[in-house]
Amino acid sequence: DAKTTQPNSMESNEEEPVHLPCNHSTISGTDYIHWYRQLPSQGPEYVIHGLTSNVNNRMASLAIAEDRKSSTLILHRATLRDAAVYYCILRDWRNFGNEKLTFGTGTRLTIIP
Amino acid sequence: SQTIHQWPATLVQPVGSPLSLECTVEGTSNPNLYWYRQAAGRGLQLLFYSVGIGQISSEVPQNLSASRPQDRQFILSSKKLLLSDSGFYLCASRRPWGGHSTDTQYFGPGTRLTVL
Numbered sequence: 001d002a003k004t005t006q007p008n009s010m011e012s013n014e015e016e017p018v019h020l021p022c023n024h025s026t027i028s029g030t031d032y033i034h035w036y037r038q039l040p041s042q043g044p045e046y047v048i049h050g051l052t053s054n055v056n057n058r059m060a061s062l063a064i065a066e067d068r069k070s071s072t073l074i075l076h077r078a079t080l081r082d083a084a085v086y087y088c089i090l091r092d093w094r095n096f097g098n099e100k101l102t103f104g105t106g107t108r109l110t111i112i113p
Numbered sequence: 114s115q116t117i118h119q120w121p122a123t124l125v126q127p128v129g130s131p132l133s134l135e136c137t138v139e140g141t142s143n144p145n146l147y148w149y150r151q152a153a154g155r156g157l158q159l160l161f162y163s164v165g166i167g168q169i170s171s172e173v174p175q176n177l178s179a180s181r182p183q184d185r186q187f188i189l190s191s192k193k194l195l196l197s198d199s200g201f202y203l204c205a206s207r208r209p210w211g212g213h214s215t216d217t218q219y220f221g222p223g224t225r226l227t228v229l
Contacts, residue, residue: 032216034216034217036218041201041223041225042220042222042223043117043203043205043220043221043222043223044157044203044218044220045219045220046217046218046219049216049217091216093216100159100162100172101147101157101159101205101218103156103157104156105155105156106156
Protein backbone atom coordinates (compact mmCIF):
# COMPACT_ATOMS: atom_id res chain seq x y z
CA ASP A 1 0.00 0.00 0.00
CA ALA A 2 1.22 3.49 -0.87
CA LYS A 3 2.63 5.80 1.75
CA THR A 4 0.84 8.69 3.42
CA THR A 5 2.11 11.74 5.28
CA GLN A 6 0.28 13.36 8.18
CA PRO A 7 1.20 16.04 10.73
CA ASN A 8 2.32 14.55 14.03
CA SER A 9 -0.13 16.57 16.09
CA MET A 10 -2.92 19.12 15.91
CA GLU A 11 -5.02 21.06 18.39
CA SER A 12 -8.54 22.30 18.06
CA ASN A 13 -11.09 24.00 20.26
CA GLU A 14 -14.13 22.13 21.38
CA GLU A 15 -17.25 22.59 19.26
CA GLU A 16 -15.27 23.91 16.32
CA PRO A 17 -14.62 22.11 13.02
CA VAL A 18 -11.38 20.19 12.61
CA HIS A 19 -9.60 19.57 9.33
CA LEU A 20 -7.05 16.75 9.43
CA PRO A 21 -4.84 16.67 6.33
CA CYS A 22 -3.21 13.68 4.65
CA ASN A 23 -0.80 13.76 1.73
CA HIS A 24 -0.51 10.78 -0.59
CA SER A 25 1.33 12.06 -3.65
CA THR A 26 2.11 8.56 -4.97
CA ILE A 27 -1.48 7.34 -4.83
CA SER A 28 -2.54 5.04 -7.66
CA GLY A 29 -5.89 4.94 -9.39
CA THR A 30 -6.90 1.80 -7.50
CA ASP A 31 -6.07 3.09 -4.01
CA TYR A 32 -8.93 3.73 -1.61
CA ILE A 33 -8.32 6.28 1.14
CA HIS A 34 -9.24 4.98 4.59
CA TRP A 35 -9.29 6.78 7.92
CA TYR A 36 -9.17 5.11 11.32
CA ARG A 37 -8.83 6.67 14.73
CA GLN A 38 -7.54 5.31 18.02
CA LEU A 39 -8.87 6.71 21.26
CA PRO A 40 -6.59 6.50 24.31
CA SER A 41 -6.10 2.93 25.54
CA GLN A 42 -8.47 1.52 22.93
CA GLY A 43 -8.20 -0.29 19.63
CA PRO A 44 -8.50 1.66 16.38
CA GLU A 45 -11.93 2.22 14.92
CA TYR A 46 -12.93 2.77 11.33
CA VAL A 47 -14.01 6.32 10.50
CA ILE A 48 -14.57 6.64 6.77
CA HIS A 49 -13.20 5.75 3.35
CA GLY A 50 -13.47 6.98 -0.23
CA LEU A 51 -12.04 6.71 -3.72
CA THR A 52 -12.64 9.90 -5.69
CA SER A 53 -15.78 11.66 -4.51
CA ASN A 54 -16.23 13.35 -1.17
CA VAL A 55 -17.92 11.12 1.40
CA ASN A 56 -20.04 11.81 4.45
CA ASN A 57 -21.13 9.62 7.30
CA ARG A 58 -22.35 10.11 10.86
CA MET A 59 -18.82 10.43 12.19
CA ALA A 60 -17.07 12.66 9.67
CA SER A 61 -16.64 13.87 6.11
CA LEU A 62 -13.83 13.02 3.74
CA ALA A 63 -12.78 15.62 1.19
CA ILE A 64 -10.58 14.28 -1.60
CA ALA A 65 -8.55 16.60 -3.81
CA GLU A 66 -9.28 16.52 -7.50
CA ASP A 67 -5.84 15.05 -8.27
CA ARG A 68 -6.27 12.63 -5.31
CA LYS A 69 -2.81 13.47 -4.01
CA SER A 70 -4.25 14.70 -0.75
CA SER A 71 -7.35 14.34 1.37
CA THR A 72 -8.84 15.93 4.47
CA LEU A 73 -10.85 14.35 7.23
CA ILE A 74 -13.37 16.83 8.57
CA LEU A 75 -14.92 16.62 12.01
CA HIS A 76 -17.71 19.14 11.82
CA ARG A 77 -17.99 19.91 15.51
CA ALA A 78 -15.22 18.48 17.65
CA THR A 79 -15.98 17.19 21.12
CA LEU A 80 -13.61 16.06 23.84
CA ARG A 81 -14.42 12.50 22.83
CA ASP A 82 -12.80 13.13 19.45
CA ALA A 83 -9.36 13.41 21.02
CA ALA A 84 -7.48 10.52 19.42
CA VAL A 85 -4.76 9.54 16.98
CA TYR A 86 -6.10 9.67 13.43
CA TYR A 87 -4.59 7.41 10.79
CA CYS A 88 -4.82 7.90 7.03
CA ILE A 89 -4.25 4.66 5.11
CA LEU A 90 -4.28 3.75 1.43
CA ARG A 91 -5.71 0.41 0.35
CA ASP A 92 -5.26 -0.94 -3.17
CA TRP A 93 -8.37 -2.93 -4.02
CA ARG A 94 -6.36 -5.05 -6.42
CA ASN A 95 -4.40 -6.47 -3.51
CA PHE A 96 -7.02 -9.01 -2.68
CA GLY A 97 -5.22 -11.32 -0.26
CA ASN A 98 -2.91 -8.60 1.04
CA GLU A 99 -3.97 -8.71 4.63
CA LYS A 100 -1.57 -6.10 5.92
CA LEU A 101 -3.18 -2.85 7.07
CA THR A 102 -0.24 -0.49 7.44
CA PHE A 103 -0.74 2.12 10.13
CA GLY A 104 1.73 5.01 10.16
CA THR A 105 2.24 7.27 13.17
CA GLY A 106 -0.93 9.26 12.47
CA THR A 107 -1.98 12.68 13.79
CA ARG A 108 -2.57 13.10 17.49
CA LEU A 109 -5.58 15.40 17.84
CA THR A 110 -5.98 17.33 21.08
CA ILE A 111 -9.28 19.03 21.81
CA ILE A 112 -9.13 22.11 24.00
CA PRO A 113 -12.18 22.67 26.21
CA SER B 114 -20.99 -4.50 12.50
CA GLN B 115 -18.81 -6.91 14.40
CA THR B 116 -17.98 -7.15 18.08
CA ILE B 117 -14.54 -8.29 19.15
CA HIS B 118 -13.95 -9.62 22.65
CA GLN B 119 -10.49 -9.87 24.16
CA TRP B 120 -9.29 -11.01 27.53
CA PRO B 121 -7.70 -10.35 29.78
CA ALA B 122 -7.71 -6.57 29.61
CA THR B 123 -4.41 -6.27 31.45
CA LEU B 124 -1.73 -8.79 32.30
CA VAL B 125 1.55 -8.67 34.18
CA GLN B 126 3.81 -11.64 33.60
CA PRO B 127 7.39 -12.53 34.57
CA VAL B 128 10.04 -13.11 31.94
CA GLY B 129 10.07 -16.73 30.86
CA SER B 130 6.44 -17.41 31.71
CA PRO B 131 3.90 -18.63 29.14
CA LEU B 132 1.23 -16.48 27.54
CA SER B 133 -2.24 -17.09 26.19
CA LEU B 134 -4.45 -14.27 24.93
CA GLU B 135 -7.88 -15.02 23.57
CA CYS B 136 -10.03 -13.23 21.05
CA THR B 137 -13.58 -14.08 19.99
CA VAL B 138 -15.73 -12.44 17.35
CA GLU B 139 -19.48 -11.90 17.08
CA GLY B 140 -21.53 -10.66 14.17
CA THR B 141 -19.89 -12.36 11.23
CA SER B 142 -18.99 -15.78 9.92
CA ASN B 143 -15.69 -16.91 8.43
CA PRO B 144 -13.92 -13.63 9.25
CA ASN B 145 -10.31 -12.83 8.57
CA LEU B 146 -8.66 -12.45 11.97
CA TYR B 147 -5.59 -10.48 12.97
CA TRP B 148 -3.24 -10.01 15.90
CA TYR B 149 -1.45 -6.66 16.18
CA ARG B 150 1.00 -5.34 18.74
CA GLN B 151 1.50 -1.72 19.64
CA ALA B 152 4.56 -0.75 21.65
CA ALA B 153 4.27 2.36 23.82
CA GLY B 154 4.03 5.48 21.64
CA ARG B 155 4.40 3.49 18.44
CA GLY B 156 2.27 2.37 15.53
CA LEU B 157 0.56 -0.97 15.07
CA GLN B 158 2.59 -3.96 13.98
CA LEU B 159 0.78 -6.88 12.35
CA LEU B 160 1.88 -10.14 13.98
CA PHE B 161 -0.41 -12.81 12.55
CA TYR B 162 -3.47 -13.14 10.38
CA SER B 163 -5.81 -15.99 9.58
CA VAL B 164 -8.22 -16.48 6.70
CA GLY B 165 -9.76 -19.67 8.11
CA ILE B 166 -9.67 -22.35 10.79
CA GLY B 167 -6.16 -23.70 11.20
CA GLN B 168 -4.74 -21.23 8.66
CA ILE B 169 -2.18 -18.89 10.20
CA SER B 170 0.22 -16.52 8.47
CA SER B 171 3.05 -14.90 10.38
CA GLU B 172 4.23 -11.43 9.50
CA VAL B 173 7.10 -11.13 11.96
CA PRO B 174 9.29 -14.01 13.16
CA GLN B 175 9.40 -14.06 16.96
CA ASN B 176 8.70 -16.21 19.98
CA LEU B 177 4.94 -15.77 19.63
CA SER B 178 2.52 -18.11 17.90
CA ALA B 179 -1.14 -17.98 16.95
CA SER B 180 -3.87 -20.55 16.56
CA ARG B 181 -7.43 -20.54 15.30
CA PRO B 182 -9.23 -23.57 16.73
CA GLN B 183 -12.70 -22.31 15.80
CA ASP B 184 -14.11 -20.02 13.14
CA ARG B 185 -14.46 -17.02 15.44
CA GLN B 186 -11.72 -17.72 17.98
CA PHE B 187 -8.13 -16.55 17.68
CA ILE B 188 -5.45 -17.24 20.27
CA LEU B 189 -2.02 -15.67 20.72
CA SER B 190 0.51 -17.70 22.67
CA SER B 191 4.07 -17.82 23.84
CA LYS B 192 6.00 -20.53 25.65
CA LYS B 193 8.47 -18.10 27.21
CA LEU B 194 7.89 -14.37 27.36
CA LEU B 195 10.65 -11.83 26.77
CA LEU B 196 10.84 -8.29 28.09
CA SER B 197 10.40 -7.08 24.51
CA ASP B 198 6.99 -8.77 24.34
CA SER B 199 5.48 -6.01 26.48
CA GLY B 200 2.90 -3.97 24.63
CA PHE B 201 -0.72 -3.48 23.73
CA TYR B 202 -2.10 -6.48 21.86
CA LEU B 203 -5.05 -5.98 19.60
CA CYS B 204 -7.24 -8.51 17.86
CA ALA B 205 -9.08 -7.43 14.73
CA SER B 206 -11.63 -8.95 12.40
CA ARG B 207 -12.67 -8.34 8.83
CA ARG B 208 -15.49 -9.88 6.87
CA PRO B 209 -14.49 -12.15 4.00
CA TRP B 210 -13.44 -10.10 1.01
CA GLY B 211 -16.34 -8.80 -1.04
CA GLY B 212 -15.05 -5.56 -2.46
CA HIS B 213 -13.94 -2.31 -0.97
CA SER B 214 -17.00 -1.98 1.24
CA THR B 215 -15.88 -5.03 3.23
CA ASP B 216 -12.30 -3.80 3.61
CA THR B 217 -12.87 -2.53 7.12
CA GLN B 218 -11.20 -3.99 10.17
CA TYR B 219 -12.93 -4.01 13.53
CA PHE B 220 -10.67 -3.97 16.55
CA GLY B 221 -11.11 -5.35 20.02
CA PRO B 222 -10.45 -3.42 23.23
CA GLY B 223 -6.93 -4.82 23.52
CA THR B 224 -4.81 -6.50 26.17
CA ARG B 225 -2.06 -4.50 27.84
CA LEU B 226 0.79 -6.90 28.59
CA THR B 227 3.67 -5.98 30.87
CA VAL B 228 6.56 -8.42 31.10
CA LEU B 229 8.77 -7.88 34.14
